[in-house]
Amino acid sequence: MKKMIIGLTCCEREDVEFPSQRLNEDYIDAVIQSGAVPVMLPICDDEDVINQYLDCIDGLIVTGGIDINPLFYHDLYHAKQGVSSFRRDIFEMKLIKKCTEKKIPMFGICRGHQMINVVFGGTLFQDNTLLSKDVFEHDQKEKKDYPIHSIEVDKESFLYPIFKDKYYVNSFHHQSIKDLADGFRVIARSEDQIIEAIQHQTLDIWAVQFHPEMMYSRDKNMQEIFNAFTKKCEEKKNV
Numbered sequence: 643m644k645k646m647i648i649g650l651t652c653c654e655r656e657d658v659e660f661p662s663q664r665l666n667e668d669y670i671d672a673v674i675q676s677g678a679v680p681v682m683l684p685i686c687d688d689e690d691v692i693n694q695y696l697d698c699i700d701g702l703i704v705t706g707g708i709d710i711n712p713l714f715y716h717d718l719y720h721a722k723q724g725v726s727s728f729r730r731d732i733f734e735m736k737l738i739k740k741c742t743e744k745k746i747p748m749f750g751i752c753r754g755h756q757m758i759n760v761v762f763g764g765t766l767f768q769d770n771t772l773l774s775k776d777v778f779e780h781d782q783k784e785k786k787d788y789p790i791h792s793i794e795v796d797k798e799s800f801l802y803p804i805f806k807d808k809y810y811v812n813s814f815h816h817q818s819i820k821d822l823a824d825g826f827r828v829i830a831r832s833e834d835q836i837i838e839a840i841q842h843q844t845l846d847i848w849a850v851q852f853h854p855e856m857m858y859s860r861d862k863n864m865q866e867i868f869n870a871f872t873k874k875c876e877e878k879k880n881v
């Protein structure tokens with residue numbers, strides 16, 4: 643049986659002598675463990691190249707990284723807004739819109755979770771403290787493959803068969819979803835009410851604020867998220 647091809651968006655590195663693009667190996671390994679073939683999708687401006695990316699993939703994972711430029715959700719720069727990349731934002735927005743048109747399943751992780759929300763018309767808190775002064779630290783100092791807080795999971799969600807109603811996750815973000823995009827449901831929240839997972843009501847689009855790829859080797863349920871996404875891509879391909 644032919645394996646699914648899963649495209650993964652890349653991060654830029656401009657703080658080196660030779661600018662480069664990269665992807666943490668955790669993403670690659672988790673996709674391979676799910677039975678699929680990972681393919682890195684370098685950031686580019688060429689529409690023909692982007693269209694050919696989409697001809698090659700069965701699913702898209704929008705990965706983590708730096709902040710999203712607040713201009714894309716019609717907000718002004720806050721003092722706590724971090725570094726962003728206009729070029730990466732534009733690239734991922736095009737990918738997500740084209741995948742939506744082609745009904746290619748998508749899975750967003752951390753920044754990818756936020757980007758999917760922005761593309762569909764949602765907004766972000768430029769810092770979690772703008773949600774509440776009581777919000778706890780979401781940029782953990784614990785090792786990446788260990789959890790630091792719990793989430794409450796909706797029963798009608800892609801996460802519930804894996805996590806049940808409560809689970810412990812890791813956390814590496816200072817921004818989060820503010821206004822949820824039309825067509826999506828919140829399916830998990832942290833104890834301090836950060837939106838930790840969403841899914842589209844009719845399309846095959848899932849997203850999480852935590853990083854399951856960092857925990858997959860220690861926690862089999864985190865790997866199950868990637869397994870479920872690959873299975874979803876197979877189902878879509880065979881329709």
